[in-house]
Amino acid sequence: MKTNWFNRLLLSYLPVFFIISLSLLMMTYLTLGEMSKKASVKANQALSHNIAKLIDNKLQGIDSLLLYEILNNDKIIQFFVDNPRESRNYADISAAGALKELIQNNPAIDSIYLYRTPDATVLTPSTLTKLNPFADKKYIGLTLNSRGPYQWTARSIPSAGAGQADKRVISLAKNANLKxxxxxxxxxxxxxxxxxxxxxxxxxxTFVHLADGNGNPILSTEEEKADQAHAPGPGKVLSSAVSEQTGWVVSSGNRDGGILEFVSSLFYLWIAIAAAIVIAGFAWIIYVSRRQYKPVQTLINLISGARKPSPQAAKAEGADEFKLIEATIEELLDETSALQEQHKELSVYHRRHLFLSLMEDTSSTANFGHYLEEELARLGISKPVTGSIVAIVEIDHYAEFVAQYGSDQHLLKYILGASVKELVENKPFTVWTEWISHSKMGVLFLFHHNEGDPEVLDCCEKLRDWVASNLDFTITVGIGRLIRELELTAESFREAVNAVGYKSSLGTNRLITRDHILEKPKGEMFTQLQYFRYISQSFRTGDDKWESYYQEMFHTLSNRLYTRDDLASLMQVLIGYLQKEMAESTEEWNDIWNRDVHSALLSALEEETREEVHEAFHRILHDAFARFNKLRESKSSHQLMHQVKKYIEDHFGNPDLSLTHLSDEFGLNPKYLSRLFREAFGMKFIDYVSNVRMEKSAHLLIDTDETIQDIGRSVGYDQSLTFIRVFKKHTGETPGQYRKKNSL
Incomplete structure (x- = not known):
């Protein structure tokens, strides 16, 4: 090749690579140095605090020792006792011996002496003298005149002889005799x-400085280095700590690091320089890349313009590798163009769109039939279509299916679709499957002769049986009727969707056809309202009859067809009735209902079939009923209220039945009786009496031919108008309307 692109790229990027790498290494080194410096600061902080604590402990030990000796050493105590002058000699000698022993036992102590104020006498381990000739009389005088507490003080002791240097010490005065x-x-x-x-x-x-609270230096480790010619100088103070015992300040830092310290001090400057070099390197890379990209850009322009120069001509011209690639790509463009077109036509989205178009009501669309023939021919279905049937395959209990299989559900759905195609492999008709929702798969049977329903039913039954036998889930299949015109397939689709929707009433793991739906009448909500009222009222009052009403209601449901949505709506109405009744009960009952029972009933609506909903509701209500009865029985007046309830049920026909009548009968205050009744049964006395009377009158209206006036008197209403008004409020109908409706 004429142009060696490898060398060209290498020379463009290699220098900047080295520069950037060295800059990054420099930034790393500086960063590590800065981190080390911060670690050094923390170490010096710990050192200063530890030295301050050590000095405190040492001086505190000496302080405590002196206090102990002052309080417990009889020899020292006798020195300060106010004895006659002629009897003090022995005490003074004994005290001097005690001081000498203290110095011998404590090497840190340089000297120690006692001062007796009454006779201005100073006692050292070796001498007894008056204050005036004593060398350290100035410090004694300052101590006598001090009004503050005695503290450790750094000072110099005057030398005893001429020409000698003063001795540096730290001193502490302790009161020995307060009198x-x-x-x-x-x-x-x-x-x-x-x-x-x-x-x-x-x-x-490391260097350490020790200064008093006023900043006056006491000692420094640098004093020992002053005589060394090549000793490094002190660096910057990194930390300080204050002694709790003396108030002195301990300062420490690292010794001067020379050039390294200088470099570290300009950390941010070096980092900025290194960052600028890195940024400049990246800018150079971008610049070089743009220049190197120009030939590639030319190639992209050629590809996008779909120009087709001959590769052989390019080679004959001695073209470089880019032109060779250009010619090769142009050849591949010719070969892939047809494949891309075919891929677009046979893509999954195109098939799905066509399938859904068939399921829609598009019979009125102009030329739709001709369009279908062309599209089916492209899919490989070239035979004329004489009829079609749509089946909807729905996975039962889909929520459990998703929870059980997770990500494997897509594989199982694929297996389900492949199983359909395998079952019709040798059949004289064509099958087309598409998932129309998460749980439903549409199956389109296309007939090319005079095939009909029996073969489709047989295939669907084999599919259902195979899934039930080989997989851990079941399916329900809704089948539409045979349609002879392909563009009217949407009618069969709607019937199939409608059929599978009734599996809540007809059951799961089965086939559902149009004939199955026509065998039973459609369900109505209005006929169940009376049961809802009886169930909710009996449930609140603690009457066991609610279960018989509940079973009777579901018996009527089993004789009619309800879709899953219709069944859920119906049961929501029952929940509404129960909610209304419980809202009128005591606060304790209402809290239990809202916290536990109501939410459980709403969750039970997610069940798929009528039987599952029935069992779930019955279990929840049964447990709640037992719980409410337990609360009733826990009340001390429960037995008495049951007697009141029994009396009402036996004498509901008495028109004088009232709280006053019951209070006379049972010897209770009417208001107290009303409150006990409400707490026991969750409803007012008057409401319960009305319910009992209306329940009895409803049976009489249906089972007897008595007049409405006679029935009203038999249940405790002397005025027929009052009976009619209460009955209509209770049931929503007049007695006559109720008798006529339920006598049909």
């Missing part, structure tokens, strides 16, 4: 403090 203001003074060698610090800090890498 005459006598005290003890101890001097600790400054070298001892330096040794304590040296035990904690490495003098080669």
């Amino acid at each position: 005459n203001l006598s005290f003890l003074i101890v001097n600790v060698r400054i070298e001892s403090v330096s040794e304590w610090i040296a035990s904690m800090a490495d003098k080669q890498t």
Whole structure:
């Protein structure tokens, strides 16, 4: 090739690669150095605090020792006792011996002496003298005149001889006799403090300064390095700590690192320079890439324009590799163009769109039949279609199916569709399957001769049986009727969807055809309202009859057809009746209903068949009824209220039946009786009496031929108008309308 693109790209990118890599390494090094510096600051903080605590502990120990000796050492105590002068000699000698013993046992103590204020006498381990000739009389005078508490003080002790340097110590005065203001003074060698610090800090890498609370220096590890010619100088103070015992300040830091310290001090500058180099490198890469991309851009333009120069001519011209690639791609364009067109025509979305178009009511669309023939021919169905049947295959209990199989559900759906095609492999008709929703698969049977329903029913039954026998789920198949005109297939589709919708009444794992739907009448909601009223009222009052009403209601449901949506709507009405009754009960009952029972009933609506809904509702209501009865029985007046209830049921025909009548009968206050009745049965006394009377009158209207006036008197209403008004309020119909409706 004329142009060596590899070398060209290598020379373009390799230098900038090295520059960027070195910059990134530099940024890494600087970052690590900065992190190390922060770690050093934390280490110095810990060092300063530890040194301050060490000094505190050491000085506190000496302080405690002195206090102990002052309080417990009889020799020292006798020195301060106000004895006659001629009897003090022995006490003074004994106290001097005690001081000498203290110095011997505590190497950190440089000197210690006692001062007796009444006679201005100073006692050291070796001498007894008056204050005036004593070398340290100035500090004693300052101590006498001090009004604040005695503290550790860094100072210099005047030398005893001429030409000698003063000795540096830290001193503490302790009151020994508060009556005459006598005290003890101890001097600790400054070298001892330096040794304590040296035990904690490495003098080669770290420096430590110790200053008093006023900032006056006490000692520094740098004093020992002053005589070393090549010792590194002190660096920057990194941390400080204050002694709790003395108030002194301990400062520490690392020794000067020379050039490395200088580099570290300009951390952000170096980082900025390195970042600028990296950014410049990326800019260079972009620039070079744009230049190198120009030949590629030319190739893309050729591909997008679908130009077709001859590859042989390109080779004859000695073209580079880009032109060779250009010619090769042009050849591939010719070969893939036809495949792309075919792929578009046979794509899944195109098939699905055509299938759904058939399921829609498009019979009025102009030339739709001709369009269908062309599309079916493209799908490989070239034989003339003489009829079609649509079947809807729905997976039973789809929510459980999704929960059980998760991501494997798509594989099982594929197997289900493949099974349909396998069952009709040797049949004289064509089958077409598409999933029209998550749980429903549409199956279109296309006939080319005079085949009909029996063969389709046989295939669907084999499919249902195979799924039930080999898979862990079942299917229900709704089948529409045979349609002789292909463009009217939507009619068969609607019948199939309608058929599978009635599986809630007819059951799952079966075939449902148009004939099955015509065998039973469609269900009506209005006929169930009376049962809803009886069930809800009996349930609230604690009457066991609610279960018989419930079973009777579902018996009537079993004789009629309801879709799943219709059944759910019907049961929601029952829930509404129960909710209304429970809202009028006590607060305790209402809380239980709203918290536990109501939500459980709403969840039961998700069940798929009528029997499943029936069982779920019955179980929930049965448990709730038992729970409410337990609450009733827990009341002390429960037995008495049952007697009242029995009395009402036996004497409901008495027109004088009232709270006053019952209060006389049972010896209770009417208001108290009303409250007990409401707590026991969850409803008012007058409402319960009315329910009993209306229930009895409803049976009399249906089972007897008595007049409405006689029936009203028999249930406790002397005025027929009052009976009619109460009956209509209770049932929504007049007695005459009710008798006429239920006598048909």
